[in-house]
Amino acid sequence: MSDRRSASSATSKSPASRPDEGPTAARQASAISLLRRFWSFARPHRRWLLSGLALIPIVAGMSTLRPLLVKHAVDVDIPGGDALGLRLTAMAFLGAVIAEFLCQATQMYALQRAGYSTIYDVRRTVFAHVLRLPNRFFDNHAMGSLLTRTTTDVEALSETMSFGVFTILSDIVIIGSILVAMFVLSPKLALISFTVAPVLFFLVRYVGAALRRLQLEVRKAQAGQTGFLAEQLAGVTVVQLFGREDDARNQYARLGSRYLRATKRANWLDALLYALMDGISAFSIALLLYFAAPEVAVENGAISLGLLFAFVDYLQRVFGPIKEFSGKLATIQRAAASLERIYGLLDEPAEDRAEPDARDPLARWKGGLHVRDLQFRYKDDGPDVLRGISFDVAPGEVVAVVGRTGSGKSSLGRVITRFYDGYRGSVGLTGHGEAGTKAVELRDVPPEQLRRHVLMVQQDVFLFNDDVGFNVSLGEAGLAGDDERLLRALRVVQAEGVVQARGGLSFSVGERGDNLSAGEAQLLAFARVAAREPTLLILDEATANVDSLTEQKVQAAIEQLLQGRSVLVIAHRLSTVRRADRILVLSEGRVAEQGTHEELMANKGLYAELYEMGFGEGEGEDKDKDEKDEADRE
């Protein structure tokens, strides 16, 4: 499979992976549509979201109120010698502090909870969608990038949800309420204090923009260095065999010094930005004192001392959040890019699914197949792999398919299970109870309903890192937890003894089945079939070499599976071929011959030739050689 992917990935680098380019206006429009779509995920959690948002103004109000209480103490209580009043004011102050803390904590919790719950839903949606993507999609996309969409991109989104968006919102509201308070208290003093604001604005903007550019460069340099490192270590033997250690080290140092230069410059700007805030706040207070002094110093001036107290407090707090803004905006932009990639994936068309309570069209199917002029190709511009195949399978019949690599026999199984859609010709599923019932056309049966009746067992057995029970039941309702049925299935394929010896159904098979031998893994895969009892079994016989003892068991298990159902077996064993009721010999996507073993041998055609070779395919490493050839041909 990997090779087919490789050939096409040259041309089909997914458009979603392209960084966001294009005019700003378009990007803003897309930002709005991104958000609108995101809302559909956030909607179910809107209670937390809205209650969090509702608390923001209260938090802002409380934090603006505190300096006013100080002002009251300085202007009213202390000059009036009112000890009781002072105590009341101080108590009110403490009350405001506690209230602010509680509101803020609740607000933060509510918003982050909404954020994380939304992300949880996004992650599930992405995962569930990938499960439903057609096989063709997997041929064209590397596993790594799919994994990135489901984890890394979602995680980037999560970080922004929890830190970026909401803190910016509450910062803005707090700054806004402080500004309002200052202008209400004394527009003149407010204006005086903010004469430095334009300077600040430009400095922050300028330094911030430069810093962002540098940070982009830092990230790029870092990614370059880490990527180089990972690759060199993966290929370290080649580097060593070619004696290129010194060059690799030098290159790493070069990449590292690019990163070093960028980070050092970023450090300067970052430190400057940080220090600017300290300085600016001192300047604005100095301005305040200088220009307010004449009015305070004069008896009964327009400005009270308490007002200065309040302003000093406000000015110490109002500049703080500004320096974080640009950084937070940058994380939001990154999250938007992640979101776009996630949507790109979600927009990939998925396989059809049946209506939730749809009638099973195959409920009474007995497993007959009526294939006429079946043609199929993997890619629209690719060559046909199946070029007009016609054959029948009667209910309960065992049909062996043989042919060289590239003859199309594996593709036949993939079409009949709807792993790949888009065949031409007709595949009728015939034999529904009483004679005369109409055939159901394959393409009209939703894949998941089809696969409850048609089961394909592939050569390479995939085992989940879970126990034997799960690996046989695969979580199917009615099967999972029914130990009796699972054990019976294992017994049918003669694997019960092995499993019991290892500790029963709860024996963990390990990562990718490491705790089992190849033959044992085969048997588990067969047990899946035995437990499900499909109407039609498509068996891609493994050629992998297992030890002779297991080999006997595998043979016996296959023999069991062939009984009582229709079977299409892509055969590699002579015994299997002989056992078949009929043999279909494929060549270059066509049926070259068909008949029983004896008939075909008498024919002295392709079958006889294949028989001489033992139906093998080398060491079985080129399991997908037919597609590979195709890819090479292009």
Place this chain on the structure above:
Amino acid sequence: MNSVFRFLYRYARQNIPQYALGGVMLFATNYVVVRIPAIIGEALNVLEIGGSQALHDSQNLAIELVILGLTVMVVRTLSRVLFFNPGRDIEYRLGVDIFGHLLSLQRPFYMRHKVGELTSIASNDTQAVRLLVGFAGLQVCNVLVAIPLHLYQMWATDPVLTLWCLAPVTLGALYMRWTVRRFFGMIRESMQLLARLSDRVLETYTGIGTVRAHAAEQAALDRFEERNGEYLRLQLRVTAIRAFGMPILGVSGMVAAGIVLWVGGQRVLDGLMPVGNLATFTALLLSLVGILMALAWVLAAISRGIVSLGRIEKVVDTPADLPPVEEAVTLADPPRLSLRNLTFTYADGDEPALYDVSADVAPGTTLGIFGKTGSGKTTLINLLARVQTPPPGSVFVDECDVTSVDLGVLREATAVVPQSPFLFSTTLRENLRLAEADPWADRATQDDDDARLREVLAAACLEEDVRQLPDGLATVVGERGVMLSGGQRQRASLARALYRMRPLLLLDDVLSAVDQGTEARLVEAIRNLRGGTLTNESPTTVIVSHRTSVLEHADEILVLDHGRVVERGTHAQLVARGGLYAETHLHQGSESEGGEPS
């Protein structure tokens, strides 16, 4: 612990002057930072008194404030840069040293460690160390300077009020320390949960065919949900701590500010201190709280940094496992190769991978190795290439035991094509010219007229493939470029070795993924190396394959089965004998007669 600091000192030594200057700047910064509230308070005090003198004084104080503001901008910038930039230098030096050392470690080391783990040490752990020597260094020094200065200024302003305020702030700081520790515990756990989640995603995506064939999507989703759910639950716990636990120190500062208003206000009423001190005090308090908050984070950064340093030290101190070389050997061109009763067992293996293998390969001849998967073919090649170290006295080149031959000399004389071809994410041309000096350097223009390159492309049957690539030889291949097919990768890997062309050529099943027509041409090309144009002398060649057609021309063929030589002889002899080799030959031979559809 001590060794960790010695290790750190080794890397930080060069930057001591910067750190010293940074320390001075830090002191200056903190001095100014505590002066600013004092001056504000003073100004408020004189304004309260009123009168023209007060006006004059307060305006002077305002000017002083401006000067202090300017000063703090300069000294704070410098203090941060002087601490942070050496941290970057150290990160850089550490990273290069780690990578350099990793390059000197051989296969046995890489069998014990995953690439991901090593990458993480070279990048994440060096970052943790950088935070330790940069951010943490700054904060520790800052705390040492700032806390006494703040306390001094507060005490100088009003001792009674200082004592009142310290109580809630100290409690807050202790709570914060505890919370941060718990928080980091949870963060570690959440990273593990995220990794578990990713594992499950990867597992499901890898087994998607099985999931689909059995219509087991719902079960796959349920399994995913287990992990997704446990991750969410932990995130919500982290959120609760972040929302309700983390702000406590800040709140304790605000509570102390309330106390300042209450107690301090009373003291002003009682005439024990001027009203402006209230402002001074509150500002100092908030600044102190900020420093204490940083302290709590810093303690965490320090412990993580030390753990990381330990991990780094372990890698850097892993011996390169290269035997000392007594005599400098020069190898003949081409060399003689001998195996004498070679038995080899992997460090983690129970049974020998190779058992009692002997062979003599005369200069310029070809030894073929035939066997099935798992028969020990690749192990043999790896021992010859010294990717794995054979036991002494079993593998000889030119009568010298390979374990005592300088690895550089040996590899300089050898061209190896490993079984799984590895291409780097660079242009195809640079991949092929890997043997050249500095293959990864940026080279703006490169001539396609390299005659040798063209010859090699032809020999490896790559010309047609190169023509089809979007940018020909300049196409970026590998992980981050155009993915080549298995056969193309193998041929590129072969071309790379041919370009290098050394007197000893080791080919490990390099034609397994090419079709039979191409195989025949490649075998021909390899055979033509004898006295061909790419080499002056024919190289001594060891060629491994599971296909008899590849081995036909070998001077001697060893048939391996489970690590033992079960048959040996020339192709003709082996076919005549009618053993395992002959059987396979018959089988494979009839296959090729049928002809491959193409």
